[in-house]
Amino acid sequence: MRWDDIIGHKRQIQVLRAGLEARRTPHAYLFVGEPGVGKGSVADVYTRALTCNEPDAAERPCGRCTSCRVPLDRHPDVITVTPDGSSIRIDQVRAVQRRLLFRPDLGRSLVVRIDPADALTEQAQNALLKSLEEPPAYVTFILLSHHLHALLSTIRSRCVKLRFGRVKVQDIAEALVERGYDVERAKALAALSFGRPGSLAESDAEDVLARRQRIVEWGERLLTDRCAVWYVGEAVDKERDLAQDHIDMLILWLRDVLLVRTGRQEAVTNQDLLDRLRQSARNASPSGLTEAIEALMQLKEHWNANANFRLALDVALIKAQRGLRSA
Numbered sequence: 001m002r003w004d005d006i007i008g009h010k011r012q013i014q015v016l017r018a019g020l021e022a023r024r025t026p027h028a029y030l031f032v033g034e035p036g037v038g039k040g041s042v043a044d045v046y047t048r049a050l051t052c053n054e055p056d057a058a059e060r061p062c063g064r065c066t067s068c069r070v071p072l073d074r075h076p077d078v079i080t081v082t083p084d085g086s087s088i089r090i091d092q093v094r095a096v097q098r099r100l101l102f103r104p105d106l107g108r109s110l111v112v113r114i115d116p117a118d119a120l121t122e123q124a125q126n127a128l129l130k131s132l133e134e135p136p137a138y139v140t141f142i143l144l145s146h147h148l149h150a151l152l153s154t155i156r157s158r159c160v161k162l163r164f165g166r167v168k169v170q171d172i173a174e175a176l177v178e179r180g181y182d183v184e185r186a187k188a189l190a191a192l193s194f195g196r197p198g199s200l201a202e203s204d205a206e207d208v209l210a211r212r213q214r215i216v217e218w219g220e221r222l223l224t225d226r227c228a229v230w231y232v233g234e235a236v237d238k239e240r241d242l243a244q245d246h247i248d249m250l251i252l253w254l255r256d257v258l259l260v261r262t263g264r265q266e267a268v269t270n271q272d273l274l275d276r277l278r279q280s281a282r283n284a285s286p287s288g289l290t291e292a293i294e295a296l297m298q299l300k301e302h303w304n305a306n307a308n309f310r311l312a313l314d315v316a317l318i319k320a321q322r323g324l325r326s327a
């Protein structure tokens, strides 16, 4: 993987590359952003660039040198620290610190990645502080974090922060077309990633389409089948990790039905499913669709405010279906 393979995050990449080319790379970076936006891919390429032996800094990572040819997960100069169970403990940090006493084997740098840094216990964070303060010149830390507030301010202040936001859907669609997807499919997939290209890693793109298939069925059942509230509620409840994404996808579908119903089908996201959207649009009224969409948007707010998960879900689905079946 090289810089050009990353979708979005042009500004962050520019910052990292400028540091490499000026030979002024900070000894600790903190990459912050929600899961799936792509900070891990950027960390991969940056790690590659730091360990690469190509003399011309602008060409790193070269993809050809001895260091570049070793897979990252087996690279002797790349230490990745992940949770052992639910947290990263102090003894894991101490083990890393012992390794830092030895120079890199293959390349010019030793890279320590802590992913996610939010999992560090307070004790582990305190132990890490000393290494962040004055690491050997050949060491670079990359801390990856989903929510900054999980880290001690003393850790945060010793790292250079780079924030990663969601990527424009248009940029994701263009990247998918470059990778050989046809335009319609690329647009649909990009919209379904909700700005998080990480959810579309090569092997996962088909999963996303399969997931959409299920969610479209939920939408159709909510329109026609009185038992759908129970059915959809059970399905979402079983996959709580994905619940927000499921609901986002359902909202997107209902929004498309509304667009078709009101004669604005050129604005539809799921362009490849126009026939099914037309079918659903016949069974729904614009006001009912709006009511359903609002109920689901509210559900997300309730979840974010830590309401009872299943209760909030059932209430929202009942409201949504009342809207949809009122036509």
Ligand SMILES: [Zn+2]
Pocket: 051, 052, 053, 054, 061, 062, 063, 064, 065, 066, 067, 068
């Ligand atoms: Zn190289």
